[in-house]
Amino acid sequence: MTIPILQATSLTQSQQIEMLEQMYRIRAFEEKADELFALGRVHGTMHLSIGQEAVAVGAGAALKPDDYVLNHHRGHGHCIAKGADINFMMAEFMGKATGLCKGRGGSMHIADVERGNLGANGIVAGGIPIAVGVGLSVQMQRQSRVVLSLFGDGAVNEGVFHESMNLAAIWKLPVVFLCENNQYAMSMPVARAFPIHPLSKRACAYDMPGETVDGNDVFAVHETVQRAAERARSGQGPTFIECVTYRWKGHSKSDQQKYRTREELEQWKAKDPIQRFASYLIETRQLTAEGVEQIRKRASDTIEEALRFAEASPEPDVNTILEGVYA
Amino acid sequence: MREITFAEAIREALRLEMRRDSRVFLIGEDIGVYGGAFGVTIGLLEEFGTERVRDTPISEAAITGTCIGAAITGMRPVMEIQFMDFIALAMEQLVLQAAKMRFMLGGKVSVPMVLRTPAGSGTGAAAQHSESLEAWFVHIPGLKVVMPSTPHDAKGLLLASMRDNNPVIFVEHKLLYKTKGSVPEDDYEVPLGVAEVKRPGRDVTIVATSIMIPRALSAATKLAAEGIEVEVVDPRTLKPLDTDTISASVSKTGRVLIVHEACKTGGIGGELAAQIAESDALFYLKAPIKRLAGLDIPIPYNRTLERHAVPQEENIVEAVRDLMAAG
Numbered sequence: 001m002t003i004p005i006l007q008a009t010s011l012t013q014s015q016q017i018e019m020l021e022q023m024y025r026i027r028a029f030e031e032k033a034d035e036l037f038a039l040g041r042v043h044g045t046m047h048l049s050i051g052q053e054a055v056a057v058g059a060g061a062a063l064k065p066d067d068y069v070l071n072h073h074r075g076h077g078h079c080i081a082k083g084a085d086i087n088f089m090m091a092e093f094m095g096k097a098t099g100l101c102k103g104r105g106g107s108m109h110i111a112d113v114e115r116g117n118l119g120a121n122g123i124v125a126g127g128i129p130i131a132v133g134v135g136l137s138v139q140m141q142r143q144s145r146v147v148l149s150l151f152g153d154g155a156v157n158e159g160v161f162h163e164s165m166n167l168a169a170i171w172k173l174p175v176v177f178l179c180e181n182n183q184y185a186m187s188m189p190v191a192r193a194f195p196i197h198p199l200s201k202r203a204c205a206y207d208m209p210g211e212t213v214d215g216n217d218v219f220a221v222h223e224t225v226q227r228a229a230e231r232a233r234s235g236q237g238p239t240f241i242e243c244v245t246y247r248w249k250g251h252s253k254s255d256q257q258k259y260r261t262r263e264e265l266e267q268w269k270a271k272d273p274i275q276r277f278a279s280y281l282i283e284t285r286q287l288t289a290e291g292v293e294q295i296r297k298r299a300s301d302t303i304e305e306a307l308r309f310a311e312a313s314p315e316p317d318v319n320t321i322l323e324g325v326y327a
Numbered sequence: 328m329r330e331i332t333f334a335e336a337i338r339e340a341l342r343l344e345m346r347r348d349s350r351v352f353l354i355g356e357d358i359g360v361y362g363g364a365f366g367v368t369i370g371l372l373e374e375f376g377t378e379r380v381r382d383t384p385i386s387e388a389a390i391t392g393t394c395i396g397a398a399i400t401g402m403r404p405v406m407e408i409q410f411m412d413f414i415a416l417a418m419e420q421l422v423l424q425a426a427k428m429r430f431m432l433g434g435k436v437s438v439p440m441v442l443r444t445p446a447g448s449g450t451g452a453a454a455q456h457s458e459s460l461e462a463w464f465v466h467i468p469g470l471k472v473v474m475p476s477t478p479h480d481a482k483g484l485l486l487a488s489m490r491d492n493n494p495v496i497f498v499e500h501k502l503l504y505k506t507k508g509s510v511p512e513d514d515y516e517v518p519l520g521v522a523e524v525k526r527p528g529r530d531v532t533i534v535a536t537s538i539m540i541p542r543a544l545s546a547a548t549k550l551a552a553e554g555i556e557v558e559v560v561d562p563r564t565l566k567p568l569d570t571d572t573i574s575a576s577v578s579k580t581g582r583v584l585i586v587h588e589a590c591k592t593g594g595i596g597g598e599l600a601a602q603i604a605e606s607d608a609l610f611y612l613k614a615p616i617k618r619l620a621g622l623d624i625p626i627p628y629n630r631t632l633e634r635h636a637v638p639q640e641e642n643i644v645e646a647v648r649d650l651m652a653a654g
Contacts (some may be wrong), residue, residue, distance in 0.1 A: 068400070102433035113435040118399060123423050123644030129423060133396020133404075140352065140378065141401060162417070170384070238498040324434035325468050327492035 009219040011061065013286050017060055017295065019218060020281060023053040023274045024299035025086065026077040030249075032303050033076070033093060033107070037253060042094060046107040047074040051216075051248035054273035055180050056081040058221025059148060059243075062229050068116045068134050071150040072126040073108045074180075074247070075120030078150055082117040084110075090306035103316040104324065109226035116145075124185075125151060125158035128177070132164045135173030135238075146229045148177045154185030156199050165240065170208040172237035174226040179240070180215065182247040187259040203240035216244030216273040246271075328509040333599040334367050336478035336510045337443070340485035341368065341405065343514055347350040348403060351489060352379040353392060355407030362586040364409045365445050365504050387416035391445045393443070395425045398440040398494075405489060411446035411498065426469030432491065434510040437492040441485070444597040447538055447588055447639055454625035457633075459589035461536075464496045465566045465598065471519060472565040476540035478508040480563055483517030488621055491519060500538040500588075521566035524576065528558035531647050534599055535586040536562060539638060543586055546643035555651055565595055573599065574606035582650050588637045593619035614654035619646045 004022075030048045037046060039109070049056065060081025071078040084100065092099030092110050098106075101111050109315055111119030118134065121127035131149030136228070138145045155161050156179055164292070168175045181199055183190055196202065203210025209231070213220040221243055228239035244270035250257050281287040331339070345351050353368060353375075359382040362369030372380040383390050387408060398460040408414050414421070425438050448457035464472045472491055475481040481499070488495040525540060526547050535543040540561050547557035560567055560576050577583045583603060585596040596618040603609065603616055621637045 050630060057596075070396075100433065101431060104433050105431045109431040111388040111432045111435065113432065117434055118436070119428070120397075126392075126419065126424055129392020129420060130396040130399075132389060133393035133398070134400050135396070136393055137402045138395040140397070160388040160392065163384075163386035164392065167386060167389050167393060199520070316499060324430040326471075327429060327437035327439070 019057050021295045022057045024296045025308040026053045026080050026176040028300045028303040045252045048249040049074045049077045050243045055215045055243045057226040058218040062225035068147045070118045070131040071120050079110050083115050084112045086306040087309040091310040091313045094310040097316040098313040125155035126160045128164040132168050135175040146232045150178050165206045168238040174232035175238040177240045179242045186251045208238050210240045212242040215245030216271045221289040330367045330507045334504040335477045336482040340482045350403040356380040356409050363623045391417040391420035392439045398434040398438045403439050405441045408444040410456045411444045426467045427563035434580045438494050439458050439492045440487045441495045443497045445501045446498045449502045453628040457626035462595045474498045474537045478510045487516040494616045495504045519564045522562045522572035525561050526559040528556035531582040532558045532580045533584045539586040543552040545640045570602045574608040577608035578611045584617045586619045590623045592623050
């Protein structure tokens, strides 16, 4: 039995259905990524966000197309939620010349600059001050854009997180700081890494609103981020949101997951954000079970098609290896 | 032509570019009312206001990240790190973010920012306020490194740096700030990657950086009285490096002394020596390449010890005599 979604929402039926499909697309992309790695068809590592899809989709739905996103290493979901073309995204994952970053970035650095996604970051908290700078840029250019800065719970203990929160607060920058608390910074549990709970309490040190929400409830995430985005857009400054969620897979491909129990994982799987959302849509008669299955299938087909595109794409030309170091 | 100080020349470049390009803004610690720790930005707050001459809290990492974010979204920030030593606090953002963002993102962004920083010893500021760390940045693909030695070059190189579309580390030796020289009042650029022969000579080439240029020129005057004609070459930018001008000079004189303030081991002198050794100039050498650099110690506080930690004019004179005696 799934845990029900608690929040009502202002989202239209078609928006909700599109959000469900995005969640399925993220899940399918990452399951495919996991499979490709297991088969030895991609090299390198990756960080999967399976179980955290409601954060990416809920937050993404609260943004306008020209708003900015800067995210972290576990960032496939945010990229899809910001509207990336899955073909080019998969091509980047496969290191192909047609990839969003021409095969230079890979899973950990996927960006989609044309859609305001300024890139995933491999350094914990590394993207947070950059998001502040984008916020300053927006403010100085008198634009009405919002910057969504996504990071994990691990980032909240980095020094630059605090420097950045402070700058955004004193200058009232249009930044939404969103912490995806997935319970572990690699193996270090939030319970042992922080003296303060929930983590959103840290916002009070910067006199900005801090909220903790159920990160597996797509409506709760959406509603909270939307409120923060409106606040940012109207010049009232930044907000810190903590979305409580859980990653089902290991930190990366080397993780033997000795730091957690199977029971814990199963408890969280019962709170599957996609199942909860699908059940809600069925219960509210916006979709039938068959309708949900069709959406899941369509998302899966999109990923298969993207994989075909990526596999048919050329490798980067070695003669271009020096390109892009300098402008 | 009118003479102004090195600090005034930098201020003039900042003022010119801020008047010309509204995207340019200054950001850093105590650059506004205080005018910068060395007075370089005095008067700019009055002309351009607090938004474009932006004082910050003491947050080197976040200031740097802020510049990156602003630079990738249409602004052209010029930041000041109050002492080059403090750049250590900003290394992650500079090295792992600013330098490689363009490359990682497949060339889809550029990072037009300048980091100005006072460097070097001679002020009695001891080990944590006297560093010469330029070699660190020369090693990092994606960064450019500029080290002017005269007011004329400071103005022209800074204008060129602010118009460059890459992150530029602009190193200002503190002892140069009050030195005077002829500086045109108009807008001109000294292109990055072009060395200059500061004094022609037939017997020995001195390749020197920053504060070592005036010391080398004084030494050259003394040596001329002994009948030794020294050619003094100033690379002006360490990255990109004008190896052609350096090797042409060395090919002509057949002897080369490399002089810099930074510690000898791992300093830029090693790279300069290697570049010369790898060029045809090697075939013209009458004596082994010689390096004169800072001792491999932190800068000591005591005035006498501090003076002995880095090359002085008399050390240069002596090193050239040794070189002449060697072959």
